[in-house]
Amino acid sequence: MKRNAALAALLVGISVSTTAAFADTSITAAGSTALLPLVKDAAGAYQAANPSVKISVSGGGSGTGINQVAAKAIDIGDSDIVPPPTVTGLVDNKVAVIGFAVIVNPDLKVKNLTRKQIQDIFAGNVTNWNQVGGPDQKIVVINRTRGSGTRVVFEKTVIAPEKVTEGGLSEDATGTVISVVKQTPGAISYAAFSGTHGQPVVEVAIDGVAATEANVITGKYPFWSYEHMLTNGPATGEVKKFIDFVSSNTELLNKNSFIKISDMKTSETNR
Amino acid sequence: MISSIARRSHRTERIALTVIRMCAGFVILAMAAILLYLSVEGTKTFFVDHFSLLQFLFSPDYDLDDNHPGAAIFIVGTLLVTVFAIVVGGPFGIAVGVFLSEIAPKRMAQLLKPAIELLVGIPSVVYGWLGLTLLVPLIRDHTSSPSGFSLAGAGIVLAIMILPTVISLSEDSFNSLPPSLREGSLALGATRFQTIVRVLLPSASSGLAVALILGIARAVGETLAIQLVIGNATAFPKGIFGPTATLTTVIVGEMPSATQGSLQEHALFSMAFLLLIIAMVLILLVRFALRKRT
Amino acid sequence: MDVATMEPRTTSLVGASTSVRARKLADQIATVVLWIMASSIILLLALFIVYMFYLGARYLTPSFIFGMPAETSAGGGVGPEIYNSFYILILTLIFTVPISTAAGVYLQEYAPPGRFRELVVFSAESLATIPSIVMGLFGLLVFVYLFKWQFSAIGGALTLTLLNLPALMRVTQEALKSVPDTYREASMGMGATRWQTVLNVVLPSAIGRMTTGIVLIAGRIFGETAALIFTAGLSVSENDPYDLNPFHTAETLAVHLWYTHTESIVPDVDRIGNGSALVLLIMVFVFNIAARVGGRALSKRLTGRPT
Numbered sequence: 001m002k003r004n005a006a007l008a009a010l011l012v013g014i015s016v017s018t019t020a021a022f023a024d025t026s027i028t029a030a031g032s033t034a035l036l037p038l039v040k041d042a043a044g045a046y047q048a049a050n051p052s053v054k055i056s057v058s059g060g061g062s063g064t065g066i067n068q069v070a071a072k073a074i075d076i077g078d079s080d081i082v083p084p085p086t087v088t089g090l091v092d093n094k095v096a097v098i099g100f101a102v103i104v105n106p107d108l109k110v111k112n113l114t115r116k117q118i119q120d121i122f123a124g125n126v127t128n129w130n131q132v133g134g135p136d137q138k139i140v141v142i143n144r145t146r147g148s149g150t151r152v153v154f155e156k157t158v159i160a161p162e163k164v165t166e167g168g169l170s171e172d173a174t175g176t177v178i179s180v181v182k183q184t185p186g187a188i189s190y191a192a193f194s195g196t197h198g199q200p201v202v203e204v205a206i207d208g209v210a211a212t213e214a215n216v217i218t219g220k221y222p223f224w225s226y227e228h229m230l231t232n233g234p235a236t237g238e239v240k241k242f243i244d245f246v247s248s249n250t251e252l253l254n255k256n257s258f259i260k261i262s263d264m265k266t267s268e269t270n271r
Numbered sequence: 272m273i274s275s276i277a278r279r280s281h282r283t284e285r286i287a288l289t290v291i292r293m294c295a296g297f298v299i300l301a302m303a304a305i306l307l308y309l310s311v312e313g314t315k316t317f318f319v320d321h322f323s324l325l326q327f328l329f330s331p332d333y334d335l336d337d338n339h340p341g342a343a344i345f346i347v348g349t350l351l352v353t354v355f356a357i358v359v360g361g362p363f364g365i366a367v368g369v370f371l372s373e374i375a376p377k378r379m380a381q382l383l384k385p386a387i388e389l390l391v392g393i394p395s396v397v398y399g400w401l402g403l404t405l406l407v408p409l410i411r412d413h414t415s416s417p418s419g420f421s422l423a424g425a426g427i428v429l430a431i432m433i434l435p436t437v438i439s440l441s442e443d444s445f446n447s448l449p450p451s452l453r454e455g456s457l458a459l460g461a462t463r464f465q466t467i468v469r470v471l472l473p474s475a476s477s478g479l480a481v482a483l484i485l486g487i488a489r490a491v492g493e494t495l496a497i498q499l500v501i502g503n504a505t506a507f508p509k510g511i512f513g514p515t516a517t518l519t520t521v522i523v524g525e526m527p528s529a530t531q532g533s534l535q536e537h538a539l540f541s542m543a544f545l546l547l548i549i550a551m552v553l554i555l556l557v558r559f560a561l562r563k564r565t
Numbered sequence: 566m567d568v569a570t571m572e573p574r575t576t577s578l579v580g581a582s583t584s585v586r587a588r589k590l591a592d593q594i595a596t597v598v599l600w601i602m603a604s605s606i607i608l609l610l611a612l613f614i615v616y617m618f619y620l621g622a623r624y625l626t627p628s629f630i631f632g633m634p635a636e637t638s639a640g641g642g643v644g645p646e647i648y649n650s651f652y653i654l655i656l657t658l659i660f661t662v663p664i665s666t667a668a669g670v671y672l673q674e675y676a677p678p679g680r681f682r683e684l685v686v687f688s689a690e691s692l693a694t695i696p697s698i699v700m701g702l703f704g705l706l707v708f709v710y711l712f713k714w715q716f717s718a719i720g721g722a723l724t725l726t727l728l729n730l731p732a733l734m735r736v737t738q739e740a741l742k743s744v745p746d747t748y749r750e751a752s753m754g755m756g757a758t759r760w761q762t763v764l765n766v767v768l769p770s771a772i773g774r775m776t777t778g779i780v781l782i783a784g785r786i787f788g789e790t791a792a793l794i795f796t797a798g799l800s801v802s803e804n805d806p807y808d809l810n811p812f813h814t815a816e817t818l819a820v821h822l823w824y825t826h827t828e829s830i831v832p833d834v835d836r837i838g839n840g841s842a843l844v845l846l847i848m849v850f851v852f853n854i855a856a857r858v859g860g861r862a863l864s865k866r867l868t869g870r871p872t
Contacts (some may be wrong), residue, residue, distance in 0.1 A: 147528025394788020
């Protein structure tokens, strides 16, 4: 008898908390680690203002974001790129612009690289730093994994028509990349401003143009993209309100090195 | 004349038997479901995308833009890492198993056995983290590897992880040998070492084979500990200190971003199915080894 | 050989033939080598423990252990992750223990040799060898995609159930095996049915060993990662981190440790990593000790025997 009572109590408890949970709105967002800092900060601020909304945010890469929102496993897919044509049903909500930097280990004292040099390095044609004006040190290329939107942006805007050679190390997230570049002598990789600004790595100038927001706004610096918060179908209700909140909160945008779309003096399609 | 008490307990007995038989049946059902799902999902690469099985198994060209997911690099990676682990950890494990069963005095055994149990209990992600923070810098600073992420690092971590399995299974198989074997050998004037090498090892060979096979199974299936130290490079390793990838690391690395229904997703499931097949082959090997004993 | 004392005549090496001396030397060297190997294992464990305490102890502040995780800034804690680890553990045990105990009882006490029994044993062995990542993918297919539960604690728990069924079945079987047959015979001799015997005599006697085994396996479940990444998810919610709803996204401590080192962009990766690894290690200790102590105590209460 006692056993039955306990079991009943457990079931009641679960169903009560279940219904209670379903009464609140819950939003899940995942994907680009470049957009992640902004979404996380925004989620914190938004939940503070709207306590009945629960927002869970995680990374995983743009590919993960696209994939999971298409599978309806999450509500918002964060991505550095437009979804590929094979994925249907997603609505693109552009929220901001982000610049990316080619980063190198600070001990190399390399501050500038031409586009051709970057192409050669990542294609594997150049293997020692002394071939591009640096010290005598083997180049360690750190690539991004296949699901990375940052990688697609890199290939499209910096080293096209070349592609990155596969044989090197590959790391998944912005943070891991930065930490590996910091520690590995001779390392080179690429990541978003939201992760690189303020870190002990060198953001290389491309063809003499420095990696700054100002240069992205004018379009002189080529390595940038829009950030997309994708939804499966048009965004409605709290999801829409949250996405609007992300794209309009100037303070959080600036803190994380993002640029408001309306501030851009240039624009691109298909980014 | 069966009393009502007896009748009730008979009914209880029958209900109980049905319930526990269903639970045992559930185990069969679960295994069947897993086999079914993974074989359906895992063969889509060949039946839906029409990619050749031979290419999948033997082509080192893993090019998704070209719709050509050749998995040879990862298969070889899994193989290499497993061989490394078993070559380093296998003999070591058997030796310590011998030690525990034949040589260790009680105090030492009381210290060693809990130590081994603790090593087993350490989660694999912690082993991966230990590899990342301890091994990778060591390899980076002392070998030709520029970043420290390497096949060797993964192999060493794996060897440590399979040690407890190999040790305890070896110890068990030595313990189950009849004492007359030892006594007979020593009585003939053999030293303890000779006894172990010439008499006990051959007699325990099937048990030791099982220990090694299960160690291999553990190594083949390990994911996270390897992923944190191997460098995840889609290429054959350039030497033992070069980075590479295995079936398990590529699955955990790419599955989250693989679009549902895409060739990439199908290829990853095919790799998972391959791992499943390898696991089942290993089980059959174990059964074979155990049967040889009798 | 001196027949009277059954000892080789050449016990002293003086005047012994070279082959005997060589054999004795080999024996001594081998013994030393084996001692070194065995000791190195203890040293290795000691090294790990010392290293992890050295690196992580300073981070074990209340704000770390109970605080909320941070995705992008330093100073995050792992409170909800620890909660989720326990939550998923308990949920998994709720599912696994009844089924595996029943199946183990069936195999040990009832099953006649035959095809059904062979099939059960084979299925259990196969389940045990499946790599945890493959099981995680199965969980993804069934619980996330097919059942549409998204990332949930219960999806993770069910996946872990499948993973641990064989181990717990073995624990049950070993524990039942350790109960002497005389108990069963005595009980049946007094007219009890098989089930009554099992329920009232055999199981209580075995419960000490079973508890030890279950708690040890619980320790392993606590640290499980690969099967949970694709089923329970990688995040916790800020507004309701201690959610009782089994369908909530539930990142555990072990998954968080992995996530921090592969996906995350917080600047204090080391702090989170070292702290989390140390917490996990401490939990392993706790589970190990609890397994022994608990098993012994339960056994004493129920049967008067130490195990």
